[in-house]
Amino acid sequence: MLCFRETAIGRVGVREEDGFIVSLYLPHRSDAVSEGPETPVIREAFGQLEAYFAGRRKTFDLPLRMEGTPFMRKVWRALCDVPYGETASYGDIAEAIGNPKACRAVGMANNRNPIAIIIPCHRIVGSDGKLVGYGGGLDMKRRLLELERAHVAD
Numbered sequence: 001m002l003c004f005r006e007t008a009i010g011r012v013g014v015r016e017e018d019g020f021i022v023s024l025y026l027p028h029r030s031d032a033v034s035e036g037p038e039t040p041v042i043r044e045a046f047g048q049l050e051a052y053f054a055g056r057r058k059t060f061d062l063p064l065r066m067e068g069t070p071f072m073r074k075v076w077r078a079l080c081d082v083p084y085g086e087t088a089s090y091g092d093i094a095e096a097i098g099n100p101k102a103c104r105a106v107g108m109a110n111n112r113n114p115i116a117i118i119i120p121c122h123r124i125v126g127s128d129g130k131l132v133g134y135g136g137g138l139d140m141k142r143r144l145l146e147l148e149r150a151h152v153a154d
Contacts, residue, residue: 001015001016001017001035001036001037001038001039001042002014002015002016002025002032002033002034002035003034003035003036003037003038003039003042003046004025004032004033004034005046007046007049007050007053008050008053008054009026009027009053009140009143009144010026010027011027012024012025012026012027012046012049013025013032013034014042014045014046014049016039016041016042016045017065018065019041019063020041020063020064020065021041021042021045021062021063021064021065021115021118022064022065022067022114022115023114023115024045024114024115024116024117024118026116026117026135026136026140027136027140028136028137028140041062041063044062045062045118048060048061048062048118049117049118052117053147055147055150055151058084058085059080059084060118062118064115064118064119066114066115066119067114068109068112068114069109071102071105071109072109072112074097075093075097075105075106075109075110076109076113076115076119076121078093078096078097079093079110079113079119079120079121079123079124080119080120081096082120082123082124084120084148084151084152085148085149085151085152086123087123087124087125087129087145088123088124088125089124089125089126089127089129090103090104090106090107090110090124090126090127091103091106091127093106093110093124094106103127107133110124110133111133111135113135116135116136117144121134121135122134122136122140122141122144122145123145123148131145
């Protein structure tokens, strides 16, 4: 089931399969359409996303099914350890998963994260701290990081 809602960042979609969130569609995906009514899991996901956008939620508590290779899933779990309002580099994530030379592979896994925002790939930056690559575009990445930093300061 795939459903879309207007959110603080634009039209976002959440896909659920068998009671698990499997993907999140960022606003640039204007070609996709809702497939039916919201399920309880999708409704909960949108509720948590709305709380996140309002600065009332720093982490997500949703049933996720991360579909990818074992390496990708390891990277995605490590992304969830980067604190709200902070950033880490691809090298930091490579170190965190015990494979310090895997920076490029970490970047590829980060790029293929199907559950953006909930699995916070937007918090990963270049080794020099510059914003690099994001499926939703660098403007969206900047916007999400600024949103988090504003609420950390509150």
